[in-house]
Amino acid sequence: MGQVSSALTQAQSYTDASAANVQDWAKNYTDRAFNRASKQSASAGAIGTAIGMLALGAQGISYSDKLIMSVANYRGQMAAGFGYNHSFGDGKMSVAVGGAIARGGPAFGVSFGIGLHH
Incomplete structure (x- = not known):
């Protein structure tokens, strides 16, 4: 009986x-998967903020050519x-x-605007 009990104990230890x-x-x-998804989400948030800040940077400049730069953290x-x-x-x-x-990759866009009424 001692050998059977010992074998069962060893098998249980191995299984555990x-x-x-x-x-x-x-x-x-x-x-790791959740951390990667969280970083990707934060990267997308940072890109969205940086692009939004571009619009604010262009406000109020009366020249016909505007170069705008922004930095964001999310x-x-x-x-x-x-x-x-x-x-x-x-x-x-x-x-x-x-x-x-951002670290998650680039995002690009092009827009065209036209004023319809004065």
Whole structure:
């Protein structure tokens, strides 16, 4: 009986250790996935803020050509924005090109505006 009891104890110890290893691996995998998603979300927030700040930087400048730069931080993630705006037709039309970059990657855009009424 002693050998059977010893074998059962060893098998239980092995199973408990294996289950603990699998549980640790799953927890670490999940933690890494959530951390990566959180950083990507923060990077997108920083890019959105940097692009929004480009619009504010262009406000009130009466020249037909505007070069705008911005820097933003969201949840510890930094982004830099840049843009160029050209107005023509006595300021009734404009073309803008801009973008931002952060650790999560770049974002770019182009816009065209026209004033319909004075």
